[in-house]
Amino acid sequence: MHGFSVRTGGVSPSPYHSLNLGLSTEDAAEAVAENLRRLGQAAGLAGEIATAHQVHGDRILLAGPDGLREIFPATEPQADGADAVLALDAGVAAGVRAADCVPLLLYAEDRGAAAAVHSGWRSSRLSIAARAVRALQHAAGADPRRTLAAVGPCIGRCCYEVSTELASLFRARFGAEAADDPAANPKPHLDLRFCVEAALLQAGVPRDRIExxxxxxSCDTTSFFSHRRDRGRTGRHLAFIEARAPSLEQPFL
Ligand SMILES: [Zn+2]
Structure with a gap:
């Protein structure tokens, strides 16, 4: 089971209306708890969704029966938290929260292992998508060629104006298609989806396995929260995915 939540179907009042799943907003905790319960029920999830405190870095955690533990450390100094969570054991679900950043879900169909990844521009610059593919390989023996990826709703190139410095940085890293040329356009737009897909391809995930x-x-106010459009006062979506049996850490005996 996996999915990307939209903003409809919850109980939160404006500006968090209605399915706000963010814990760090000023929305009432009881409303967020009810929204989470509704999501779990609609998705048919047995347990809780393991999530991390997200900090726009590239540290990766593994969700297990005793909670979260680090599987890949950060490559640069970052705040205490993580932006990707792996789930290896059947029935364990991992999730990430987002409201413009890219929510990415990975499923290693050869191992039943899964990952939820939060890839804003900072984590995208660090290719957290590729790191998560490697983390699945490292932790579960997953073959990137058999890994499925779903790049979820996020701020599109249509709405994502960035600095000329940032556009140049991403063009250097992921190619000219990643952003507008700052030499030709002083207000370049960045294509985060493209950058995440490029990172997945670099990690060995076949193009036809990336959805x-x-x-x-930002465009679709009816379906989505947008941090940039709503100037920070908005809700969060939750992208989630559940691992399936078997995994190498708990083989059938
Ligand atoms: Zn847009």
Whole structure:
């Protein structure tokens, strides 16, 4: 089971209306708890969704029966938290929260292992998508060629104006298609979806196993929260995925 939540179907009042799943907003905790319960029920999830405190870095955690533990450390100094969570054991679900950043779900169909990844521009610059593919390989023996990826609704190139410095940085890293040329356009737009897909391809995930789930969080006010559009006062979506048996850490005996 996996999915990307939209903003409808919850109980939160404006500006968090209605399915706000963010814990760090000023929305009432009881409303967020009820929204989470509704999501779990609609998705048929048995337990809780393991999530990390997200900090726009590239540290990766593994969700197990005793909670979260580090599987890949950060490559640069970052705040205490993580932006990707792996789930290896059947029935364990991992999730990430987002409202413009790219929510990415990975499923290693040869191992039943899964990962939820939060890839804003900072984590995208660090290719956290590729790191998560390697983490699945490292932790579960997953073959990147058999890994499925779903790139969820996020702020689209249509709405994501960035500095000329940032556009140049991403063009250097992921190619000219990643952003507008600052020499030709002083207000370049960045294509985060493209950068995440490029990182996945670099990690060995075949192009035909990468699905781009449509939707610009900034354009579509009915379906999505958008941190940039709503100037920070908005809700969060939750992208989640559940691991399936068997995994190498708990083989059938
Ligand atoms: Zn847009």
């Amino acid at each position: 781009q789930v449509e939707g610009c969080t």
